[in-house]
Amino acid sequence: MYKILLFITLNLFATFNCDRECGLENIICKNNSKYRSIDGSCNNLQNPNWGTKYSLYDRILNPKYGDGVHSFPKAISGKNLPNSRKISTTIYKQGMTETISKISLSTMQYGQIVTHDMSFTYLPPNSIPCCTTNLKMLDKKEVPKVCASIEIPNDDPVYSYINATCMRMVRTITNNERACSQSLKYDEQLSEVNSYLDLSIIYGQTYKDHKTLRTFINGTLLVDIRNNREWLPSSVKSLCTGNFNTAERCYRSGDPRTNQNPQLTVIMTLWVRNHNNIAKNLQKMNPHWDDGRTFEEARRINIAEHQFISYYELLPLYLGREELVKKKILYNTDEFVNDYDQNMRPHIYNEHAHSAFRQFHSLITGKLSVYNPDGFSYDSILLRDNYNRPESLEQYKLFDGLIRGLSMQPQMESDIYYDPDVTQCAFLHAFKFNVDIKAIDIQRARDHGLASYNDMRSYCGIKRAKNFTDFLDVMDRDKLDFLLSLYEKPDDVDLIVGGSLENNIKDTLAGPTFLCILYKQFYKTRRSDRFWFENEASGLTLKQLKEIRKFSISKLFCDNGNNITLMQKHGFLPVSERNPRYRCKSINGPNLHWWKE
Numbered sequence: 085m086y087k088i089l090l091f092i093t094l095n096l097f098a099t100f101n102c103d104r105e106c107g108l109e110n111i112i113c114k115n116n117s118k119y120r121s122i123d124g125s126c127n128n129l130q131n132p133n134w135g136t137k138y139s140l141y142d143r144i145l146n147p148k149y150g151d152g153v154h155s156f157p158k159a160i161s162g163k164n165l166p167n168s169r170k171i172s173t174t175i176y177k178q179g180m181t182e183t184i185s186k187i188s189l190s191t192m193q194y195g196q197i198v199t200h201d202m203s204f205t206y207l208p209p210n211s212i213p214c215c216t217t218n219l220k221m222l223d224k225k226e227v228p229k230v231c232a233s234i235e236i237p238n239d240d241p242v243y244s245y246i247n248a249t250c251m252r253m254v255r256t257i258t259n260n261e262r263a264c265s266q267s268l269k270y271d272e273q274l275s276e277v278n279s280y281l282d283l284s285i286i287y288g289q290t291y292k293d294h295k296t297l298r299t300f301i302n303g304t305l306l307v308d309i310r311n312n313r314e315w316l317p318s319s320v321k322s323l324c325t326g327n328f329n330t331a332e333r334c335y336r337s338g339d340p341r342t343n344q345n346p347q348l349t350v351i352m353t354l355w356v357r358n359h360n361n362i363a364k365n366l367q368k369m370n371p372h373w374d375d376g377r378t379f380e381e382a383r384r385i386n387i388a389e390h391q392f393i394s395y396y397e398l399l400p401l402y403l404g405r406e407e408l409v410k411k412k413i414l415y416n417t418d419e420f421v422n423d424y425d426q427n428m429r430p431h432i433y434n435e436h437a438h439s440a441f442r443q444f445h446s447l448i449t450g451k452l453s454v455y456n457p458d459g460f461s462y463d464s465i466l467l468r469d470n471y472n473r474p475e476s477l478e479q480y481k482l483f484d485g486l487i488r489g490l491s492m493q494p495q496m497e498s499d500i501y502y503d504p505d506v507t508q509c510a511f512l513h514a515f516k517f518n519v520d521i522k523a524i525d526i527q528r529a530r531d532h533g534l535a536s537y538n539d540m541r542s543y544c545g546i547k548r549a550k551n552f553t554d555f556l557d558v559m560d561r562d563k564l565d566f567l568l569s570l571y572e573k574p575d576d577v578d579l580i581v582g583g584s585l586e587n588n589i590k591d592t593l594a595g596p597t598f599l600c601i602l603y604k605q606f607y608k609t610r611r612s613d614r615f616w617f618e619n620e621a622s623g624l625t626l627k628q629l630k631e632i633r634k635f636s637i638s639k640l641f642c643d644n645g646n647n648i649t650l651m652q653k654h655g656f657l658p659v660s661e662r663n664p665r666y667r668c669k670s671i672n673g674p675n676l677h678w679w680k681e
């Protein structure tokens with residue numbers, strides 16, 4: 085009898101252990117830590133590993149896997165959905181982008197910073213072959229299970245000229261492959277970064293990584309000094325797959341995508357410099373603070389400034405200020421906003437990361453203009469030459485020229501027109517083959533089994549379409565014609581495709597279905613963060629919070645460029661009569677004297 089009981093108990097225990105939740109393991113929370121952890125653990129005290137590296141994406145709607153569990157979604161007829169590359173070349177016209185002068189390129193680039201801070205599909209290693217070396221599809225019997233390469237149609241307008249028929253793609257790692265959360269009925273994908281908007285892109289995802297980014301002196305982050313300026317520390321060259329030779333620079337920071345494109349690396353460098361400036365000022369005011377205290381206080385300020393810029397300056401341009409206030413994503417207040425909800429998971433919605441937010445790949449421009457101090461563009465570098473190749477940043481005066489470019493160059497419209505550097509010339513030098521980021525986006529959304537456009541429409545309160553023409557309530561006839569030429573039934577239309585064809589709602593960069601997802605995500609991101617800068621639990625005093633609210637993207641540019649002297653007050657908007665350039669000294673910012681002890 086005793087033996088039987090012991091067997092049952094052990095077995096129950098074994099089952100419990102086997103079904104460990106995805107995310108980091110063996111977390112021990114320090115009681116009442118004043119500061120957020122580096123890896124996101126213990127933000128939620130009831131569920132300490134919520135939002136940590138290797139957490140699952142959340143879902144708004146149940147998935148539509150072909151086999152209900154893992155395989156790519158199928159059309160209602162049981163056939164394959166239209167080819168992702170075919171959709172890309174049919175709908176997302178290349179090289180016909182219109183610019184809009186209302187918004188600066190910094191808006192696109194900061195959007196990428198926000199997304200990198202929130203999620204990153206956890207992928208198998210790059211070395212797995214998913215195409216032959218001469219870019220043909222592998223024989224079906226030889227295809228590794230993790231591959232989901234896109235078969236390029238024979239009549240492809242670009243790749244048929246080089247006889248390529250295979251665009252490499254690997255499937256995202258799921259709970260099943262990592263043997264976590266195994267009681268789920270279907271596959272859920274894992275994110276490689278923590279979900280909080282906490283600048284983990286510069287501070288690291290785990291304590292192990294983090295330690296390699298610190299000096300442990302006076303609260304500063306590790307930098308290399310060259311020409312009297314701070315640069316991100318050097319990295320192993322393998323991270324910079326676009327470099328032409330091993331002498332070229334390569335950087336490391338808290339995120340594996342640090343070197344992906346020059347403007348991204350510029351902003352990451354600015355945040356590291358900003359941390360160090362804050363730390364130096366705090367140390368001067370509080371010489372009795374040790375390295376740890378100075379570091380944590382500087383980090384708290386840096387993250388608060390980032391959260392403030394992201395929500396109060398950037399999101400209104402993407403999602404419309406009025407609606408954001410109405411939906412309680414933003415507040416018109418000088419006080420704290422104590423809206424933390426411990427029952428809300430910080431995890432990123434699959435539909436957000438793999439459909440709605442990717443819409444903004446349409447904003448990317450391939451030509452990055454370089455501006456002189458007088459505000460004139462005198463040079464440019466091309467994205468296609470600089471994927472995973474940050475070499476240009478330290479070239480003569482280019483760093484500041486690119487910062488001015490971010491603030492002055494108009495960004496592209498959010499529409500169906502894509503820069504060829506996104507759909508034809510992406511990562512050529514990096515992977516020795518051009519990929520089409522739009523086709524990959526569609527393929528990735530299918531890899532994750534996302535619910536259909538029609539399902540999401542009805543979830544968002546838009547009438548479910550019975551016929552294709554029912555889609556005309558939110559899109560124009562020419563867009564509908566694309567869908568008619570590609571899909572058999574309204575229920576077949578991919579969310580990422582249907583959503584991208586909707587007319588943008590006034591004062592926003594997206595149509596109603598994507599907006600519905602984006603609002604839901606950004607609401608969740610603020611309310612699920614116990615250390616959100618407007619929460620009293622963040623550790624800021626009200627006086628300090630008021631100072632944080634004086635920060636701006638322009639201040640980030642002014643304080644941390646090499647020698648930026650002039651800047652408009654609204655750095656996400658181009659220079660105009662209403663947004664003229666001022667001396668940097670007159671651009672307001674937080675006064676740190678409220679941190680003096």
Ligand code: HEM
Nearest residue numbers: 192195196199203204205345437441442444445448524528
């Ligand atoms: C030059 C700029 C950019 C480049 C080169 C770029 C490139 C990429 C690439 C290669 C991926 C991964 C594709 C895959 O394998 O699934 C990706 C993912 C993504 N991108 Fe971008 N992107 C850029 C800007 C942006 C912007 C401006 C936004 C939004 C405002 C954005 C949102 C996203 C999102 C949400 C993901 C998925 C994140 C995740 O893995 O969870 N990207 N991007």
